Amino acid sequence: MDANEGQARPPLTSYEELARMIDHSLLRPELNDEQVIEGCRLAKRYGVASVTVRPGDVDLAVREMTGSGVAVGTVSGFPHGSTTTAAKLYETRDLLRRGAKEVDAVINIGKLLSRQFQYIEMELLQLAQSCHEQGAILKVIFENAYLTDELKIVACRIAKRAGADFVKTSTGFAPLGYTPEDARLMVRHAGPDMKVKAAGGVRTLEKALEVYEVGCARFGATATAAILDAWKARLEEAAKAQA
Secondary structure, three states: OOOOOOOOOOOOOOHHHHHOOEEEEEOOOOOOHHHHHHHHHHHHHHOOOEEEEOHHHHHHHHHHHOOOOOEEEEEEOOOOOOOOHHHHHHHHHHHHHOOOOEEEEEOOHHHHHOOOHHHHHHHHHHHHHHHHHOOOEEEEEOOHHHOOHHHHHHHHHHHHHHOOOEEEOOOOOOOOOOOHHHHHHHHHHHOOOOEEEEOOOOOOHHHHHHHHHOOOOEEEEOOHHHHHHHHHHHHHHHHHHHO
16 A cells, blocks of 8 residues: 555645646647647647647647757557557657657557557556657556556556566547546556556546545646636635735
8 A cells, every 4th residue: 555545645736836736738639730830839838738739740749849848749659559569669659759758658458458468568668668768757547437447557557577667557539537446546557657648537626626635636628728727816816815
């Protein structure tokens, strides 16, 4: 059992604390270049942790985000993780060469359901090594909608052994995204050296604060502006009440 399990996290008290938990997501297939640029500029304006773009948008995002302090993230093997290891590695390395600093790679869901755990571990080991060689971080997406609790725990253990930096609840494209129960389970089994990212359904300030309270370090969001505008207003109200 993790030493911090059952202990409440201290409340967030600054704008930056919540903003730096957000990966602003620009992964919808219908986005055009103008919308991607607009999303990148929003991410800069709100000072979030990263902007997560489709692989084909990495060059555009890197140009837009240079000097902003907001990392460019992208996805590999998205959304089902079913490409071969060689293809996933090539995609990841190509994206890193193009300037991505964070890669959210989908675990091979079919292999995990088939209990091909060695296959999963060897793939993640190579992905983690490729990311770390370039000073980038690897987030492993599970897609919890299709997994039993046992397989979520096994996947946490495999990802930890492989050296992943984060495990992530979902792509946002499955029938079910983030749930607090899944996040708590993943936090418990990730341990102190690996972080948890929530994705899928975090669209309000209340949900964002819940994600923090259950122990996640990051969350993906498309409603970034609404969440952070509401957070800024709440902080301002609190400051006035104390004045």
